[in-house]
Amino acid sequence: MGFNTRPPVLPTRGSNNGSIAPWKALLHYSSYAAVPNQVGEMDALQALADIAEIIGAGATVVLTFIIFDYTKKRELFESTAQIQTEWQVHNQIILSDTDLLAMETEMHPFGQITSAETKRMYAYFLKLNLAFNSWVGQSLHVDEKLATSTINNTINCLYSDRAFIRTHVFPRGYPHGFTQMIEEKWKQIEARGGKPLPMI
DSSP, X not given: OOOXXXXXXXXXXXXXXXXXXXXXXXXXXHHHHHHHHHHHHHHHHHHHHHHHHHHHHHHHHHHHHHHHHHHHHHHHHHHHHHHHHHHXXXXXXXXXXXXXXXXXXXXXXXXXXXXXXXXXXXXXXXXXXXXXXXXXXXXXXXXXXXXXXXXXXXXXXXXXXXXXXIIIIGGGTOOHHHHHHHHHHHHHHHHTTTOOOOOO
16 A cells, blocks of 8 residues: 555657657656655654644643742742731830830840840841841842842841841741851951942
């Protein structure tokens, strides 16, 4: 089974097939020669279609993963921002109430601090929480300049009191990756002779 690719015998002068005009025989021959080319083109087109389908399926998988990853990060950022907002309200309430400040002074789990130091600690919470939101947001490709500027501004302001912050502020719930980032930037300030980090 298959295409008959055998060309017809062309008539020659003096042959018994002289009744067939030469131009008709040539046309008949060309139709046979074109069949394999058409089959090859069809196979090539099918191969290209198969490749395109494979590439499309792969692209769909990659795009789905990217969307899923972005969505998870976005949900993490939004939940983190919501928690930080609630903590900011809590910190402001503590700072505005002397009785609550006295309570926090007594309950502080990392050594003895005075009421004034408790107030200072809660003021640092307010600053660090802003930097923390910017730090988390960097994984979502938020405005890099704004995020870096917010973080550097906080780190510059807290540099002079870093010993107190290491002892009393960092242990109150900030993740290791965040505090390590701050420590690295404090080392940069030290290497700059105490010169503040640039505000990008």
